[in-house]
Amino acid sequence: MNNNVLEIENLSRTYMLGKQSINALINLNMHVSKGEFIAIMGPSGSGKSTLLNVIGCIDKPTSGKICLDDIDVTNTPESKLYKIRRNKMGFVFQSFNLLSYLSARENVELPMEGKIKDKTERRKKASELLRLVGLLDRENHRPQKLSQGEQQRVAIARALANDPAIILADEPTGNLDSKNKQEIIKLLANLNLTRGTTIIMVTHDIQVANNTERVLLLKDGNIIKEKEGLHLAKKQNMCPHCKGSIKIYDETCPICNKKLYEIEEFFTI
Amino acid sequence: MGIINRAIKNISKRKIRALLVIVALSISLSIMVSIPAGLMANQKSTNSMAENLSSTITDTSESINQALNQIDVYMSSRYAGFGFNYGDTPPSPQSGDRIIGGNNGNNNDGNPGRYGGFGEGNIPGQFGGINDGATPMNQSLYMDIAEISGVAATVAELEVSQGSKNQTTSMMGQTFTTQITDYTIIGVELKSEFTSNSNYNSLPTNIVNGRNLQADDTGVVLLSQNNSAFFEAGIGDIITILDHEFAIIGIYQPTTALEELVLYMNLSDAQHITENAGYITTLKVYTTSSDSVDFVVAKIRELHSELTVTTGQQRLNQLETLQSTYSDVLENTQSSLAATQATAIQEIIVVVAATSLIVLFVMLYTVRERTKEIGTLKAIGFSNRAVMGQFLLEGLCLSTIAGIIGIVIAIFAAPTFSALLLPSVSSTLGMNAMVAGGTRVSMASVSISVELALFAFGASMLLGVVGTLYPAWRAAKIRPAEAMRYE
Numbered sequence: 001m002n003n004n005v006l007e008i009e010n011l012s013r014t015y016m017l018g019k020q021s022i023n024a025l026i027n028l029n030m031h032v033s034k035g036e037f038i039a040i041m042g043p044s045g046s047g048k049s050t051l052l053n054v055i056g057c058i059d060k061p062t063s064g065k066i067c068l069d070d071i072d073v074t075n076t077p078e079s080k081l082y083k084i085r086r087n088k089m090g091f092v093f094q095s096f097n098l099l100s101y102l103s104a105r106e107n108v109e110l111p112m113e114g115k116i117k118d119k120t121e122r123r124k125k126a127s128e129l130l131r132l133v134g135l136l137d138r139e140n141h142r143p144q145k146l147s148q149g150e151q152q153r154v155a156i157a158r159a160l161a162n163d164p165a166i167i168l169a170d171e172p173t174g175n176l177d178s179k180n181k182q183e184i185i186k187l188l189a190n191l192n193l194t195r196g197t198t199i200i201m202v203t204h205d206i207q208v209a210n211n212t213e214r215v216l217l218l219k220d221g222n223i224i225k226e227k228e229g230l231h232l233a234k235k236q237n238m239c240p241h242c243k244g245s246i247k248i249y250d251e252t253c254p255i256c257n258k259k260l261y262e263i264e265e266f267f268t269i
Numbered sequence: 270m271g272i273i274n275r276a277i278k279n280i281s282k283r284k285i286r287a288l289l290v291i292v293a294l295s296i297s298l299s300i301m302v303s304i305p306a307g308l309m310a311n312q313k314s315t316n317s318m319a320e321n322l323s324s325t326i327t328d329t330s331e332s333i334n335q336a337l338n339q340i341d342v343y344m345s346s347r348y349a350g351f352g353f354n355y356g357d358t359p360p361s362p363q364s365g366d367r368i369i370g371g372n373n374g375n376n377n378d379g380n381p382g383r384y385g386g387f388g389e390g391n392i393p394g395q396f397g398g399i400n401d402g403a404t405p406m407n408q409s410l411y412m413d414i415a416e417i418s419g420v421a422a423t424v425a426e427l428e429v430s431q432g433s434k435n436q437t438t439s440m441m442g443q444t445f446t447t448q449i450t451d452y453t454i455i456g457v458e459l460k461s462e463f464t465s466n467s468n469y470n471s472l473p474t475n476i477v478n479g480r481n482l483q484a485d486d487t488g489v490v491l492l493s494q495n496n497s498a499f500f501e502a503g504i505g506d507i508i509t510i511l512d513h514e515f516a517i518i519g520i521y522q523p524t525t526a527l528e529e530l531v532l533y534m535n536l537s538d539a540q541h542i543t544e545n546a547g548y549i550t551t552l553k554v555y556t557t558s559s560d561s562v563d564f565v566v567a568k569i570r571e572l573h574s575e576l577t578v579t580t581g582q583q584r585l586n587q588l589e590t591l592q593s594t595y596s597d598v599l600e601n602t603q604s605s606l607a608a609t610q611a612t613a614i615q616e617i618i619v620v621v622a623a624t625s626l627i628v629l630f631v632m633l634y635t636v637r638e639r640t641k642e643i644g645t646l647k648a649i650g651f652s653n654r655a656v657m658g659q660f661l662l663e664g665l666c667l668s669t670i671a672g673i674i675g676i677v678i679a680i681f682a683a684p685t686f687s688a689l690l691l692p693s694v695s696s697t698l699g700m701n702a703m704v705a706g707g708t709r710v711s712m713a714s715v716s717i718s719v720e721l722a723l724f725a726f727g728a729s730m731l732l733g734v735v736g737t738l739y740p741a742w743r744a745a746k747i748r749p750a751e752a753m754r755y756e
């Protein structure tokens with residue numbers, strides 16, 4: 001028994017396109033402990049989405065081993081995988097993927113349907129989650145009536161529906177303007193801080209990545225670099241340089257004036 | 270919220286498509302129900318025809334047998350056949366320039382002429398009860414018949430049909446205009462020796478109300494129950510016939526369908542109101558015994574070669590011929606019914622296949638269109654079964670709505686659909702009914718019974734599910750990673 005919510009060993013995923021094989025992931029090793037907030041970066045086609053899909057049990061590895069909460073799910077048959085997705089995973093998509101014909105609250109209720117039999121309980125929980133993401137007053141609105149940032153917040157509430165072990169977010173801010181981007185990253189950081197939710201997020205955005213705890217750089221199907229983000233320091237609202245008080249998403253420390261993002265070179269490969 | 274709610278929301282989200290499916294499905298369904306409904310109606314009509322053929326023959330032969338000493342004498346040669354009553358509204362031909370026209374053959378006296386049939390030279394396409402050749406004859410010229418030895422009595426009759434409405438009937442691509450007979454007047458010579466002797470059966474015997482006509486009755490009528498309903502009048506009431514008032518003296522129960530429209534009155538009253546003073550259409554001659562029939566017939570022919578004479582025996586022979594024609598007609602009808610049944614089964618198969626295909630393609634399209642949604646549902650934890658159930662339910666909802674609408678359409682359009690799809694039966698029935706004129710063939714109306722409606726409803730739901738099975742299975746097979754695809 002350890003504190004790791006996710007353990008990946010020698011994971012490979014090879015796609016077959018006719019006779020041509022594409023190695024999306026090669027011998028990848030990765031450990032995520034409970035409550036971590038992780039960003040995965042990397043150039044396009046480096047295997048980020050593939051990795052997230054394999055972790056989320058919506059894709060199967062070609063070889064290697066994957067453990068969730070100490071349970072080896074590598075060989076779990078498809079007929080049981082849906083329960084793992086439902087109970088342990090929360091997906092947040094780049095394009096929100098809300099059902100347009102359902103209200104915000106109904107969208108949040110969706111994952112609970114197979115799990116919580118009582119309708120009113122589902123309803124109550126969905127409303128609570130919408131309050132958590134600040135959208136309680138919009139619970140009866142359809143997605144089209146909401147801004148993009150609001151839609152993504154509904155999607156995050158939906159991801160939280162079954163109290164998942166891990167939230168998997170594939171470029172959750174990829175479709176958002178900078179104001180909405182900040183709101184979402186703040187929301188995710190807050191969820192991680194206040195509820196201890198483990199989050200693995202794929203992003204292209206350095207500022208977004210820097211607000212996490214740990215940043216992994218993926219290239220050609222493998223993790224080639226790893227760096228601490230500012231999230232830990234920010235957890236204490238503290239500048240990592242002068243220990244002065246900072247706010248989340250501050251670009252520079254208001255006290256020592258030092259840049260809070262200093263990892264640009266890390267990503268310029 | 271739940272699976273049903275989502276199904277309904279999804280359907281209403283794509284209104285035009287849902288509408289198209291529902292329209293297509295409901296029309297197919299209504300056709301599907303109309304075919305068995307039509308078959309049933311045709312079966313019913315055939316049965317009723319068979320029943321009536323046999324009861325007419327029985328009734329007629331009975332009455333002929335009771336009157337073997339009766340000879341009918343009338344002018345001109347007429348085809349001896351039976352009138353045909355079409356359903357509940359028996360048409361009778363336009364009677365041309367003469368008041369004395371076709372009668373619907375509603376006398377149980379067994380007179381073949383009376384029974385109409387296809388009169389000579391009638392307008393093509395007219396059917397039923399045609400007695401166009403009935404020529405009125407001057408009663409005074411035939412007084413000598415009563416003097417022939419062996420003759421017990423003669424009773425003169427005048428028969429005139431009255432119709433007020435025209436009816437247009439379409440059959441086998443032809444349109445027939447016929448006049449519906451409201452009632453047929455038979456004026457009977459009311460002699461005391463005749464009215465008091467039950468051997469002379471010129472008047473109905475089954476009086477249900479009031480009394481029968483008696484000698485010297487005038488200004489009174491004896492109505493059939495059907496007449497009574499037509500005039501909306503009962504015993505003691507005064508009714509107007511051809512601008513003359515008559516009191517209703519009695520009501521009788523008709524023994525055959527042929528008799529239903531006949532009202533009886535004194536011959537002189539009938540001659541007066543129809544402006545046929547001195548004229549009759551038939552002279553009934555009763556012999557003292559059946560042995561003297563041959564002699565009397567020969568004598569009548571000798572005296573009046575222009576007259577047609579039929580005896581009870583001749584009528585019986587004619588009846589036998591008719592009987593064999595009838596069994597041919599029945600056989601013919603039944604075999605055509607069987608053939609139609611086979612066609613109907615093929616048609617139903619085609620409709621079922623078409624309906625399932627409609628559902629199949631629409632649902633397949635819907636599944637394709639919603640790939641991302643399905644991927645999302647699976648990524649957030651929906652099982653294959655839940656996804657499949659969602660689509661099956663949508664198919665079921667569509668087909669349930671279509672089923673209800675289809676049944677409603679069928680209730681109104683079943684006669685049209687079944688006439689279009691089962692043409693041979695209605696025409697065969699119509700034709701056969703014509704050949705078998707004189708029987709009352711109720712063309713049973715094509716109607717949707719509760720059982721049939723329930724069956725159709727079940728069938729539509731089954732079709733909805735069957736048509737959706739494959740698309741739903743395809744939906745269940747969609748990989749959840751599809752949800753990640755950004756459009």
Ligand SMILES: Nc1ncnc2c1ncn2[C@@H]1O[C@H](COP(=O)(O)OP(=O)(O)O)[C@@H](O)[C@H]1O
Nearest residue numbers: 015017022024043044045046047048049050051
């Ligand atoms: N379903 C697939 N079939 C074949 N090749 C795929 C499939 N999905 C991804 N790939 C390939 O695998 C590699 C990694 O893709 P992906 O994980 O989507 O990268 P990223 O998300 O980092 O852009 C790419 O070369 C891509 O073309």
Ligand SMILES: [Mg+2]
Nearest residue numbers: 048049050170
């Ligand atoms: Mg990607």
